[in-house]
Structures are given as C-alpha cells and as structure tokens.
Amino acid sequence: MNILVINAGSSSLKYQLFQMEEGNILAKGRVERIGMETAILTHEPTGKAEVHEVREILEHTTAIRKVLELLVHPEHGVLASTSEIDAVGHRVVHGGESFKSSVLVNDEVKKEIKRLFDLAPLHNPAHMLGISAVEANMPGVPQAVVFDTAFHQSMPAHAYLYPVPMALYRKHKVRRYGFHGTSHNYVSERAAAFLGRPLEQLKLVTCHIGNGASCAAIMGGKSVDTSMGMTPLEGLMMGTRSGDLDPAIVPYAMGKEDLTLGEISSMLNKHSGLQAISGISSDMREIVEALEAGDKNAALAFEMYEYRLRKYIGAYVAAMNGVDAIVFTAGVGENSELLRQTVCERLTFLGVEFDEEANRKGRGLERRISKQGSKVEVLVIPTNEEWVIARDTFGLIQSQNIRLELSKIDFSHGNRNSVQ
Ligand code: ADP
DSSP: OEEEEEEEOSSOEEEEEEETTTTEEEEEEEEESTTEEEEEEEEEETTSOOEEEEEEEOSHHHHHHHHHHHHTOTTTOSOSOGGGOOEEEEEESOOTTTOSSOEEOOHHHHHHHHHGGGGOTTTHHHHHHHHHHHHHHSTTOOEEEEETTGGGGGOOHHHHOOSSOHHHHHHHOOSOOOSOHHHHHHHHHHHHHHHTSOGGGOEEEEEEESSSEEEEEEETTEEEEESOOSSTTSSSOOSSOOOSOOTTHHHHHHHHHTOOHHHHHHHHHHSOHHHHHHSSOSOHHHHHHHHHTTOHHHHHHHHHHHHHHHHHHHHHHHHHTOOSEEEEEHHHHHHOHHHHHHHHHTOGGGTBOBOHHHHHSOTTSOEEOBOTTOSBEEEEOOOOHHHHHHHHHHHHHHHHHHHHHHHHSOOHHHHHHHHO
8 A cells, every 4th residue: 555645734745655565665755845846846756866846836736746757757757647645645834733643624623723723823724725735636535634633632630731810722622732742652662661671661761853853751651741731832952942941031021122913923933932032043053063162152051941841751750750761763863972962961860861972873773872770761752743644644544544444344143143
C-alpha cells in the first residue's frame, strides 16, 4: 500500500510518499511560497535526481497537482499512475477536545476541523486547504487526519486546566492541549523498544526540541502533562517564541510600548526566544558558534534556554514521582551535543550518569548517551512524524477494509444456529 503524507501550511506544502509494507520512502519534497509567481518546488525521488523548479503556484490545489505530476513523471516519478496512491494522511495541528486519535476524513470530521479554526487560526485553515486540494485532484481516495494534540488528550484535568474562572473553559475551551503529540508518541514507543522494556511500565520525559520545543511527561505510554498549552507559545524558550512568562507582562508591555494585540502576539511568537536574547539568530547552530567565539549575548541565550529546559525536566520528574529515561529529539535535541551535555551534567542529583563519548557519536541513530548502569537512562531518538502519520493512515484504512469485508459476510446462518 502506498500512502502520501501531506503537511500543508498556509503558504507551503511538504509531502512524503511511503510504501508501507517495506517501510520505504519512495519520494519526498515540498512546495514553498504558494500564492506567488515564484513558488519553489523541490522533489526528491528516492534513487533519482532531485528536481528544483521555480514557477507560478497560486493555490494548494495547483501545488498538489504539480506534486502528483512529478510522482508519475516518466523521468522523475516513482509511480506509473496516481491510482497507485491508496490513501493520503494529513498532519492537522489542532484537534481540540474532539479528536483523541487519528480518524478518516468525512463530512463530520471536516466540519469539526473547521469549527476548531478559532483555536489554530494559522494552521487548521491551511490543513483544510490541503484536504480540499486532495479531494479536487484525487476524488474518492481515502484521507486520514493525524492531530498534533491527540496524544495529549490523556492528560488529567488537574494538568490541562488553567487556574482561571471555569467559564473560560466551559464557554471557550480555554485549556492546555499540547502539541508535537505525534513526535512524543513516536519517541516514547521507540524508547521502550530501545530499552527492551514494556512502555506500560515506563516513566519518560520526552524533549522535542526543534524550532518549536516542548517537553512531555509520559507514564505507561500516556501523556500526563506537556509544556505547550492552549497554543504552541507556552512552555520552553524556543527559537523565536518566549515560552513561559508572567501573563501580566502582556498588558504592561502593551501599555508602555503602545502595542496592539496583533503586535504583542507577533513579538512573543516571532521576535522572542533565542533570537531576542542573542540578537544573533533563532538557530541553535549559530548560537553555539557565537558563544564559542566568545559572544556574551549568545552565551546568555544558551544558558536561559538550557536552564528553562532543565527546570521542565525536573518538574515532570516530580509530576510522575520518578523517571526511567529522558529522551531528546527534533532538530536541536538530535543534533546539539552541547545542549544535551549541559542538561545532563546538571542532572546528577537525579542519578544521570552522562557518557560524553556516546554523546558525540552516532548522529542520526537511536542511541543511549548515559553510561551503562546510570540510574536514569538518557536517549537520543530521531523523530519521524511523517512515518506516524503514514502508519496511522495505514491502520485506519486496514480496519475500514476489514469492516467492509465483515459487512459482506452473511452471518445469518450463524445466528440461526445460535437460536436453534
Ligand atoms: P521544526 O520545529 O521547524 O520542525 P526542527 O526540528 O527541524 O524544527 O529543528 C530545527 C532546528 O534544529 C534549527 O533551527 C536548528 O536550531 C536546530 N539544529 C539543526 N542542526 C543543528 C546542530 N547541528 N546543532 C544545533 N542545532 C541544530
């Protein structure tokens, strides 16, 4: 079965085509700057030359059409026909309280995703464009949606509620939802497999540290708390996002600087974090380079970033009353030796024994960076959100097929037998 995974943003669209039985990626790519005359299309078919095109792509339907053309292109393609695509899986950022797991798309599901536009105004409308674009280009092909929030729906009320008047929750669904759920879910399963222990018996702190960053406390395979909140702004300090701050700063700064709601929101989402403190970059690679060259602001930005991450790890160990393993993943978590080393060397009170050599080796691989016998294990697990989307879609299609097959079987004989 071939499954196309789509991650549609407002002006971009990323895709990966999986052959599920073998677990192979047949092709991947992205369309950037959708809506412009100079949209950029990058197509990477496995085992063939990459394609880069700059062309007018004004909407998502055209972007999907171009992607499908490339997938069946005589030279750059990997399929004979688009009919070889059995299903499409979409990443959807916000599933609110309605979606506790991935689902197949139908009219009800689309209506519900639209109802949630308010909670994710930048993301959910773009995902709907992706879903409609697939419908327009591949009518009848089953589609599934996989939500960033779904994995965290297992959080208990004392973790997801904010201590504000309950009317805000009842009327407007103000609560913690959490994000990066697909990644936290995947790395926790992989961590259990790596450790050779049942996930049901493990307490894990998973740290998804990319441009956006979040920690999760995972007990027995279920998320019991996570650092992102109602939106992906809360929690850790990030590339350009502030993470946690005193909410009273918002009206205070608005008054003092004469800012509108849009301006303060943009400041906290796009002009804060590593970028604001270092004055150099939101990219951890450039921060580390600058601090190694002696830049004091870069050093302060790194120190704040590491400190805030370590505090969350400590909080989640307390939340679970223990921890078996800490897991690092995503761009920074998988690649920044310095961040992992600094965090781990300051967690000796927990029983973390850090292995400096292991930390330097094996980039791109699942690995242990704590010493053998360390009371708390520390792992690096490369995340693979696209694979989880493909896997969930595959599972949904298979169970639908089984239901269809079952509905064709005539059970009446069995029933008659049982009555007799
Ligand atoms: P996104 O949240 O956009 O999915 P990623 O998980 O891809 O982000 O992470 C991107 C970030 O990873 C970059 O901004 C960069 O800071 C960081 N990163 C990538 N490679 C390295 C590296 N070698 N060292 C430190 N940070 C890195």
